[in-house]
Amino acid sequence: MTTLLLSVQNINKRFGGLQALSEVGLQIAPGQIYGLIGPNGAGKTTFFNVITGLYTPDSGTFILDGKPYQPTAVHEVAKAGIARTFQNIRLFGDMTALENVMVGRHVRTKAGIFAAVFRTASVKREEAEIEDMAHDLLEYVGIGQYAHYTARNLSYGHQRRLEIARALATEPKLLALDEPAAGMNATEKVELRALLDKVRQDGRTILLIEHDVKLVMGLCDRMTVLDYGKVIAQGLPQDVQNDPAVIEAYLGTPAH
């Protein structure tokens, strides 16, 4: 039995009178694509924000890669090994695609201000490595030829890919994608699926939050369905798909 990459147990989060998450838990094994779905307002984004340190949960435990994980500041999350993308793409618009990915290396490099000013040999080496890896990642997600394009001038699909490349640059243990297919057309979705498949094959673990049930069903190894802040189903996609509670949550109760 392999150790879990991320184990989350008994997460509770309350906003005033609203219990946004109650006793939510999930286990992600390494190398999986894990889907998190649910209707609007189910608590997906709240859960995502808890995992990525934006919200502090009222209670609950996290274990990331065998170590307890308690994000207290957003910037520590990437360091701990969780990189995220955003539902509404948030690139560094005025930087080139290459520079965007290079920023992703920030957390795994260490040149300080004095080293940068004196341009020591180790800084030069580090810079060359950063640039090289950024090129690699752009090629990896299939936009290598746009390295010098300003990020905001890239097409929508390419911006999504760039965001994934930037997240991969932090060498994450877990890549958390917040609705990566939002706003994509059918072709772009097929391409995205192929890319995520490739990322999984290279041994990375993905947490996928998605509206598009079709994409999730075809791609995920395991999944969790949330509704009103509670886990209503968990397991293999085909089991979840036929779960009456899930059908009810998505389609409503049948008329009598």
Add this chain to the structure above:
Amino acid sequence: MTNPSEVSATASKAAAANASGATAANSPSLAPVNKKWLAIAGFVAIALLAPFIAQTFGGNYWVRILDFALLYIMLALGLNIVVGFAGLLDLGYIAFYAVGAYLMALLSSPHLTTQFAELAQLFPGGMHLGFWWVLLIAGPVAALFGVLLGAPTLKLRGDYLAIVTLGFGEIIRIFLNNLDRPVNITNGPKGINAIDPVVFFGIDLSRPQELLGVALSPGLMYYYLIMVLVIGVVIISLRLQRSRIGRAWVAIREDETAAKAMGINTRNVKLLAFAMGATFGGISGVVFGAFQAFVSPESFVLWESIYVLAIVVLGGMGHIPGVILGGILLVGFQEFLRELAEPVQKMLFGQVYIDAEVLRQLLFGLALVVVMLYRPSGIWPAPRREDRPVTRTRSHTSRLEGGA
């Protein structure tokens, strides 16, 4: 794809350094790198000869103007780190200039020893720490003030940040203006005079000197001193810009939330920007104090902050050559107007209708509006060359395989 990648950038640089620009354009066989160096060499030649040209045609007054142009360029380069790179709008930047200038004034003039008997006993010859020591101290002290301003404003953005920084600038000035009672530290609005000049290997830069038969005026010597400092600031700025820290600054400017999600400790990185910018401001202030031999709070009013900000914004935020051009244009423009406003009016209408100072501010505002309308990213913004071929620094590596 065969098009030499550097040509377009070099062309604009060459245009600025017109002497070498012609040479570069006439010799297409030269490699792009050579053209770039030619342009730089031309620029350096002009920069080195400028004070001699100014002295020959305009006298010492114009050399002093060049000195001030360089000082403002140095200030603007410092502010460029805060505003241009990190995107933190700072309207109180001149406070750091004041910190540097007053540090020079207090530590290298007779003021403190005439006010405090205990100090006079300690330093019977007066406090004369000298320019170089103050320069060394001023960097860290100004950086500390930068952090002092930065720390409470970390969560503020845009307009709110601008208002707080504006307040900070005014607080420093008002302190300087009023710290003459109950104990006289800054001598209040009267200012501090008799500040020691820069002494460089026994050469007093405030007195005319002679070198190999060439007469060197104080303005001329200060010009080269400030030039060296400006070059230092430019090199540091360029290196920071192309570093991990520089990218983090720009990332914060572009999207602070995304920058945090990428693991950038935005608090520390922002404080670093404030500290760096303040350091350059403080150093400029030390030079200002030594050069003028007199400082008073009047030199550090809000208008000065806005003037430096205008240099950065007009020239091209975040683009170092643009900021330098902005400094030259604005200081030059101001002086030309001061020289010409009244004679031209007299010539045209027989009398002076608008005071030169009023006209200057009027046209200054107009120029700002026009530039913002037609060139919103400045006169010389950072070039975008998306057709640049993708070149790799090293051969393919396979660090990507195999997960975490």
